[in-house]
Amino acid sequence: MTWVTLAEAKAMQRIDGDDEDGTVQLLLDGAVAHCLTYLNCPLYATPEELANGDPNGVVFNADIKTAMLLVFGYRYAYREDVVKRPREAERILDKYRKHAGL
Structure with missing residues (x-):
């Protein structure tokens, strides 16, 4: 499942042309992976998919997409900063x- 498209990520950062598409896709993939790992649960595209019995799953929504785009934007703008994380995205995902479990 593609949670955020290349076109959406480029629009978020106002990136024109396709010269950086490889870099943008790499950073986007990393941002999505970061958010999925942080969520620590299966992500479903629709409520119907979740209704199949996964009590730990979450349905993809605007908050999660926003967090993915925030992480992407941070990584795109600050490529050389590999230590810091965008805390605002994690605050969005926390709920x-x-x-x-212990």
Whole structure:
């Protein structure tokens, strides 16, 4: 499933042309992976998919997409900064995040 398209990511950062498409896609893939890992639960495209019995799943929504785009935007703007994380995106995801049991 493509949660955020290349076109959406480029529009978010006002990137014209396709010279950076490889870099943009790499950063976008990393941003999506970061958010999925942070959520720590299966992500479903529709409520119908979730209704199939996964009590730990979450349905993809505007908050999650926004967080993915925020992480992408941060990584695009600050490519050399590999230590810091965009905390605002994690704050958005916190209400959907599943914490591991003890």
